Amino acid sequence: xxxxxxxxxxxxxxxxxxxxxxxxxxxxxxxxxxxxxxxxxxxxxxxxxxxxxxxxxxxxxxxxxxxxxxxxxxxxxxxxxxxxxxxxxxxxxxxxxxxxxxxxxxxxxxxxxxxxxxxxxxxxxxxxxxxxxxxxxxxxxxxxxxxxxxxxxxxxxxxxxxxxxxxxxxxxxxxxxxxxxxxxxxxxxxxxxxxxxxx
Amino acid sequence: xxxxxxxxxxxxxxxxxxxxxxxxxxxxxxxxxxxxxxxxxxxxxxxxxxxxxxxxxxxxxxxxxxxxxxxxxxxxxxxxxxxxxxxxxxxxxxxxxxxxxxxxxxxxxxxxxxxxxxxxxxxxxxxxxxxxxxxxxxxxxxxxxxxxxxxxxxxxxxxxxxxxxxxxxxxxxxxxxxxxxxxxxxxxxxxxxxxxxxx
Numbered sequence: 406x407x408x409x410x411x412x413x414x415x416x417x418x419x420x421x422x423x424x425x426x427x428x429x430x431x432x433x434x435x436x437x438x439x440x441x442x443x444x445x446x447x448x449x450x451x452x453x454x455x456x457x458x459x460x461x462x463x464x465x466x467x468x469x470x471x472x473x474x475x476x477x478x479x480x481x482x483x484x485x486x487x488x489x490x491x492x493x494x495x496x497x498x499x500x501x502x503x504x505x506x507x508x509x510x511x512x513x514x515x516x517x518x519x520x521x522x523x524x525x526x527x528x529x530x531x532x533x534x535x536x537x538x539x540x541x542x543x544x545x546x547x548x549x550x551x552x553x554x555x556x557x558x559x560x561x562x563x564x565x566x567x568x569x570x571x572x573x574x575x576x577x578x579x580x581x582x583x584x585x586x587x588x589x590x591x592x593x594x595x596x597x598x599x600x601x602x603x604x
Numbered sequence: 605x606x607x608x609x610x611x612x613x614x615x616x617x618x619x620x621x622x623x624x625x626x627x628x629x630x631x632x633x634x635x636x637x638x639x640x641x642x643x644x645x646x647x648x649x650x651x652x653x654x655x656x657x658x659x660x661x662x663x664x665x666x667x668x669x670x671x672x673x674x675x676x677x678x679x680x681x682x683x684x685x686x687x688x689x690x691x692x693x694x695x696x697x698x699x700x701x702x703x704x705x706x707x708x709x710x711x712x713x714x715x716x717x718x719x720x721x722x723x724x725x726x727x728x729x730x731x732x733x734x735x736x737x738x739x740x741x742x743x744x745x746x747x748x749x750x751x752x753x754x755x756x757x758x759x760x761x762x763x764x765x766x767x768x769x770x771x772x773x774x775x776x777x778x779x780x781x782x783x784x785x786x787x788x789x790x791x792x793x794x795x796x797x798x799x800x801x802x803x
Binding site: 406407408409410412413416417419420421422427429430431432433434435436437440442443444445446447449450451452453454456457466467468469472473490491492495511 | 629646671689
């Protein structure tokens with residue numbers, strides 16, 4: 406394999422979940438078809454790298470100073486949803502169950518790794534909350550230990566000023582009980598509702 | 605999601621086996637870490653697209669006029685192995701069981717799709733065979749119908765001049781018999797050897 410090809414196979418592996426075999430397949434695919442698509446891809450990627458930055462308000466990915474959600478007149482500016490990463494916003498938007506603002510932490514609190522409240526933007530968040538007259542903060546961090554700890558920290562910081570909530574825990578839709586882990590099952594049971602209330 | 609990000613998610617899907625979900629993961633990954641690696645990748649890919657061409661002798665991918673294998677003094681120039689694509693060369697090289705030349709068809713004969721003997725480089729191959737004093741041609745095309753048909757065509761063209769062979773068919777190494785398809789099993793049985801001969 407030529408030196409450049411070897412380098413390309415190596416570089417492809419910076420993508421998540423791409424090992425050597427997949428990288429080889431990607432590299433060979435590029436030269437097996439006409440190269441126009443690969444050139445288009447290079448152009449888009451360069452453009453994205455140059456232009457995509459963080460929204461100055463919510464820290465979502467955006468090619469403008471403020472993202473589409475922050476500038477949209479139709480969004481409810483009294484609610485803010487806290488997420489760990491911009492990709493989480495896509496998931497929540499796809500649910501069509503939320504129409505408020507967002508704030509991206511770009512991580513979770515981790516004293517061991519030196520990730521402080523400042524690093525995940527808590528002072529910025531405090532600013533937004535006073536500025537926008539937020540009434541409710543929905544903390545949609547992950548249900549892993551660090552995500553939970555960050556949620557508790559946020560609740561501790563802001564629950565004297567605004568309503569602080571967390572999405573419900575329970576059984577995922579459309580799954581068999583056989584595949585549910587004990588912790589999820591325990592939370593689903595302790596959070597059980599009368600059938601009339603559940604929707 | 606911003607317009608450029610949407611375009612990037614779209615463009616990522618030109619890679620084989622990459623659907624929308626994976627493309628989204630790739631796109632978000634790029635902006636979640638520092639962007640240096642992504643810039644390095646863009647540079648390598650651009651370089652590869654600009655510089656990688658077909659070896660003028662064997663049609664393998666190469667950044668020079670002739671590939672490393674064709675120019676190597678240590679390769680046995682009396683044997684040539686015919687493969688469908690450059691990626692097949694990597695597989696054969698990894699086996700360390702072959703030290704001859706290669707010729708890449710970049711496809712298989714397919715009259716329906718208009719892929720003629722000229723398109724898969726047969727005249728070039730004929731040229732090489734007379735030029736290099738090739739004694740044996742190993743046809744390592746796939747065992748799919750088109751690969752087999754192409755192998756028969758090549759044998760028909762060249763077996764009056766040189767020895768034409770095909771790699772053995774049979775059971776893959778290290779597998780359970782439960783997962784073997786009937787055709788492979790049939791070929792493995794009909795090609796059975798005395799235990800002393802098998803190595």
